[in-house]
Amino acid sequence: MLVERETIERAQAGDSVAFSEIVRVYRKRILGTIYRLIGRSEDVEDVSQEVFVRLYYSLDQLRSVEVFEPWLYRLTTNAAYDYLRKRRRSSNVRMADLSEEQVVAADAAESGRRDDELREHTETREFLDVLLSEVSEEDRILLTLKEVQGLSLKELSKIYEVNENALKVRLFRARKRALKAHEALKKRQPNR
Amino acid sequence: MNPNTEQELDQLFASSRNAFPEIEASPNFLADVWAKIEERRASSWMMLVSRWSPRLALAGGIAAAVITFTAAMNSQTARSQELLNSSYVDVLTADSFDAHDGSHWFLAGRR
Numbered sequence: 001m002l003v004e005r006e007t008i009e010r011a012q013a014g015d016s017v018a019f020s021e022i023v024r025v026y027r028k029r030i031l032g033t034i035y036r037l038i039g040r041s042e043d044v045e046d047v048s049q050e051v052f053v054r055l056y057y058s059l060d061q062l063r064s065v066e067v068f069e070p071w072l073y074r075l076t077t078n079a080a081y082d083y084l085r086k087r088r089r090s091s092n093v094r095m096a097d098l099s100e101e102q103v104v105a106a107d108a109a110e111s112g113r114r115d116d117e118l119r120e121h122t123e124t125r126e127f128l129d130v131l132l133s134e135v136s137e138e139d140r141i142l143l144t145l146k147e148v149q150g151l152s153l154k155e156l157s158k159i160y161e162v163n164e165n166a167l168k169v170r171l172f173r174a175r176k177r178a179l180k181a182h183e184a185l186k187k188r189q190p191n192r
Numbered sequence: 193m194n195p196n197t198e199q200e201l202d203q204l205f206a207s208s209r210n211a212f213p214e215i216e217a218s219p220n221f222l223a224d225v226w227a228k229i230e231e232r233r234a235s236s237w238m239m240l241v242s243r244w245s246p247r248l249a250l251a252g253g254i255a256a257a258v259i260t261f262t263a264a265m266n267s268q269t270a271r272s273q274e275l276l277n278s279s280y281v282d283v284l285t286a287d288s289f290d291a292h293d294g295s296h297w298f299l300a301g302r303r
Contacts, residue, residue: 016226023222031215036208044215045224052225053232121211128208147205148212175201182204183197 002026005065012059019059023052030076036148037080037141038087039129051079070158077141077159084137134181139174146171 002025010018030051035044054075062071128148132140145151145159153164160167218224 020222020226023225027217027221028214031217032212035212035215041215045218045221048217049221049225049228053228056225056229057232120207121213124204124207124211128204128211131204143205148208150209179197179201182201183194186197 001069002029008059008062008065008068012062019056022055026072027052030072033073033076033145033149034080037077037144038083039125039132043083047079047083050083051076054079067158070155073155073159077145081137081141084140088133088137131178131181131185134185135174135177139177142170142174143178 003022007018007021011022027048030048031044034047034051035041038044038047051072055072058075062068132143135143142156145156146153151159153167157164157167162170
């Protein structure tokens with residue numbers, strides 16, 4: 001755990017200094033996870049802040065300090081899930097819809113190895129975002145945590161509160177749906 | 193399923209692991225979190241009030257109706273009590289007075 005259990009207990013008791021300490025320590029990790037889950041840098045900070053607001057209002061529901069991290073991950077995936085659902089409703093996930101960062105990257109990618117790498121990364125993120133927007137939010141989150149974030153089955157089973165076998169089944173099905181979406185995308189964009 | 197697709201998906205996931213640069217929090221990150229916490233607190237209080245106000249209005253209406261009904265019942269009971277307490281002669285006199293508009297008593301008095 002990145003913080004002392006005492007800090008969490010103090011935050012649970014309403015100590016704002018302890019809560020601020022938790023935010024300071026975990027913000028980088030949450031920002032990274034949210035970025036991978038939602039795929040858009042411009043909304044990462046907003047969604048991450050939402051995670052901490054939810055954390056503040058639900059800290060009293062945390063049964064044991066030992067499960068703080070999986071529990072924080074659960075809050076993170078829930079916030080990402082709500083964001084993705086809202087985004088799907090407004091249906092603004094399309095290849096043509098370039099983020100600010102992508103526009104800057106596209107401008108910068110005129111020459112040089114670093115620019116090429118940057119462009120490659122941008123394209124990968126962009127394609128991953130398009131592919132994962134073709135599957136459900138649940139599948140997207142599970143696949144991202146496992147395949148992109150690199151969490152183990154053990155870590156995932158703590159977050160999802162299910163046993164590893166059940167998780168394997170879920171992952172298998174999610175992967176199958178992602179493969180189907182990938183094939184469909186390839187038909188639409190044969191140059192990928 | 194095409195085995196190439198499986199391989200491509202694995203490749204995509206593998207290259208995605210390094211494709212996300214680290215994001216630094218803005219200097220106002222913590223301050224913004226606290227501002228949102230306060231904002232949520234205020235809006236949840238407002239929500240509580242707005243959620244309860246129709247119920248409070250309904251309860252007020254019901255209470256007013258009950259009070260009005262009770263007052264009406266009390267006044268009716270008082271009137272029936274008055275009628276029950278008067279003697280047979282009183283009631284007969286009142287009836288007779290009402291029937292003749294009191295005029296024959298007046299004439300009888302004059303004679």
